[in-house]
Amino acid sequence: MSQQADVKSIDILAFLKGAFASFAHETGQAVSEVEIQGQRAVDWITVDRAAHWKAEVRRMNEVVNKAIKDLEHCRTFKKVGDNTPSCIEEKKALDKARQRLTRAEEKAEAVRRWTPVVQQQFREAGVRLVRFREVIDVDCPRAMAQLERMLKALDAYREVASPTGDAAGDGGTGAQNVTRQLDDRPAPATPPGGSQP
Numbered sequence: 001m002s003q004q005a006d007v008k009s010i011d012i013l014a015f016l017k018g019a020f021a022s023f024a025h026e027t028g029q030a031v032s033e034v035e036i037q038g039q040r041a042v043d044w045i046t047v048d049r050a051a052h053w054k055a056e057v058r059r060m061n062e063v064v065n066k067a068i069k070d071l072e073h074c075r076t077f078k079k080v081g082d083n084t085p086s087c088i089e090e091k092k093a094l095d096k097a098r099q100r101l102t103r104a105e106e107k108a109e110a111v112r113r114w115t116p117v118v119q120q121q122f123r124e125a126g127v128r129l130v131r132f133r134e135v136i137d138v139d140c141p142r143a144m145a146q147l148e149r150m151l152k153a154l155d156a157y158r159e160v161a162s163p164t165g166d167a168a169g170d171g172g173t174g175a176q177n178v179t180r181q182l183d184d185r186p187a188p189a190t191p192p193g194g195s196q197p
Helices: 010-077 088-159 174-183
Strands: none
Touching: 010 088
16 A cells, blocks of 8 residues: 555545534434434334224224114114115115225234334334444544544644755645655766666
8 A cells, every 4th residue: 555645635634524524413313313203104003003993993893883773773663564664874874884894904904914014124224224323423433533633644744844944834835845855856977888777
């Protein structure tokens, strides 16, 4: 690995450090929000909907029982002589109540069937979020610390005095001073015979 760095602007490293801090803060908040909203969705399915459809099945059972009683009442008490009443309204009400009961039972069964699946998927997503949270909580601060060390090293390098005695910050950058040192060396002597090796 090369021990040299081609740094064009120290300010870019400071900007990058700030960008890491901003990224860590914003993504940390976003991950927390995802966890909260995910838990709400799971609770909505596994608790709220389960209780709702269980109560709805119970209520629809009562409606069906009432509709059956209404139909029996119609057949018994609205009979005129040998004519059996049609009780069309009561039959329609009973059919409608049975359809609603069937729908409520299907929904309750769907909630029971999907509850373990939803919980398992949320747990698996939670495992992935833990790994991403490690990136935010461990890797980002580590990268920011590395950038801080680089910034301090480059600032110290900038403060190194030039060979002429001027501080690097006074007469130019440290990189220019180093370049000047290399360019000021005398050229090697030409050996007898003409060409340089």
